[in-house]
Amino acid sequence: MGLICGLVGLPSSGKTVIFNAITAAGVSSYNGSEKNQAVVNVPDQRMNKLVKMYNPRKVTAATLEVVDIPGLKASPEGNGRGIKLIGHIKDVDALLHVVRCFEDERVPFEYDTINPVRDIEIVDLELMAADSLTLEKKITRLAKKVRAGDKDTIRESVQCEKVYAGIQQGIPARKQSLNSQELSSVRECNLVSLKPVVYVANVKTMNDGHNLYLDALIQYAEAEGAEVVAVCGKDEADISQLPPEDRIDFLRDLGLEESSMERLLHAAYRTLGLVSFFTTGEDEVRAWTCQRSDKAPVAAGKIHTDMERGFIRMDVMHCDDLLTLGSEAAVAKAGKQRVEGREYEVQDGDIVTVLFNR
Template identity: 40%
Template sequence: MALNCGIVGLPNVGKSTIFQALTSAPAEAANYPFCTIEPNVGIVSVADTRLDQITKLIKPSKTIPTVVEFVDIAGLVKGASKGEGLGNQFLGHIRQVNAIIHVVRCFDDGDIVHVHGRIDPTDDIETINIELALADAEVVTKKQQNLPKLMKNQNKDISSKAKAIQPILEKLEAHLSEGLAARIFEMSKDERELVSELNLITMKDVLYLCNVDEDGVSDDNEYVKSVKEFASKEGAQVSVICGKLESEIASLETEEEKSEFLEAAGLEQSGLQVLTKTAYEMLGLRTYFTAGEKEVRAWTFKAGAKAPQAAGVIHTDFERGFIKAEIYHCDDLFALGSEQKVKEAGKFRIEGKEYDVKDGDIIHFRFNV
């Protein structure tokens, strides 16, 4: 399944610099607002040591990791919900992504102009969040205007749904109009299902990404502390990254050079590797593997998926004609050394349609269509 994250924030907070480092793709980075108009898109492999271990043991012809798609969306400004700074165009791009990575400037640099003339991470976050909430409020208003017609529809399912959603939208519109995100609006599971078709921006999961300078990675960065305090109020996640440092790592040609650079900097992983994993896990995504002599491959599935749904990630025919799944866990492969020894140890299982696929399962699907 495809996973894409939109990278948003005010102009000049380091979005394009981070995107370039993340994807090694050419995104224009300049010291003036709106240098990114059309969104840049990059595909990034999700680092997974388990995939590397499986490859060493199975020795396939090729190895294919799972991926995350990152979309670099132009800097939003105050008034974007009303079309300021090409706001309508940018907001349209954000609606298409699964999750939002909100880059927040957490560094001082007199040579890089801040759109507000001062560094205030909390204020920056609220500026973006208010614009996104107001844009969502407009969507909810338009939906409400169509409800009277839908309530009179001869199709009972349509009319009943319209009547059920009306009181929810009234309360949600008031909430959004105050500049508050839909994700912190209290709704039942059924109510969330009713409003899901509106594809509200502020209903999407968000990760606040603090962009710091090389001296600001430590825990005593006051800017980062303020972001974490803000994020805790809405249950959002926070990551810290040094865009400049990540750009230097990305410019190195070999993995050996990158490893040496990280070791010299006292880091086990690059901030971008951590970011990719966090974005993957933020949406409740997990990984299973298929393994054979031709190919070892990682596949993304939603946590809680049954075997047929996980099979459908490979191809809809696999789900439609699902018969059974032959399964063992990668941990058993690592402990025993080969698939044959896994079988001899009784760790190889046959599972049916009701099996809950586990993160790290190695699966061979049987199907017939």
């Protein structure tokens, strides 16, 4: 779908180490002045099982693009200068906000103490400073039509001014509970403080499941309904360099079914409101991505645009049923294969076959 997640955070938060772990890119040097980016496969154990069942000639996973955005530094009075490359943040669909939750004198930090909430607020201040400038420009641009009495423009300007006032009070746009009309009014502004966030707690070791810093971050995130994923960037970067089979054994020895990088990518998927559905066969097993509320024709269009235009119906079974019962024939016999029409909302884990007019 071309969706992009951007890693943001203060310098020395561990952002680039985590980028290396996510992408298994092993970037050996990084000067912090330009962005790193990579397209990564979204891990899915269901798909791995489908591949074993069908033994296809080709396997295609769902993907996300991940961008490592240069570290943000606090600027005087939060005037937005800390975001040197604000365009990179505007380009992403969700933020993976890396927050340092460990003490280590060997890893210098520009602040004397570790304080996750303070660090989040520093970054948010920079995001809001950039949004303030964007909204000021839009409100100024609308002013002429407002003076002329254009009702639609007056309403749009009032809604932009409301969001602007919230930002001036230190409330990021994503925390302002904007209604559909307000979201529509600011959509063209592409506000960076409106983008959904997953907080990435960078802890000292993989066994560091809870510490005071992580607990403070979790409490903060819960207040805004955001997810927190605890990772040890250094350990995960090392694990990502292992061959896949050794990686699985290593995690199993630790009593883990998946790495924290997998949990992070899944959290990003949920935050973006995405689901995976599958097409299967001896030629190819493939994961596709659509929005959670997408109806059958739109989801079919992800496979091929002709399928959306000529959509007739969709044959659907769920991968859990197939994996439990062992074959497509067994699923059909159990009455768990369905025919769905245009109003059906595709569910996460659906296996679909589309009938369409060519």
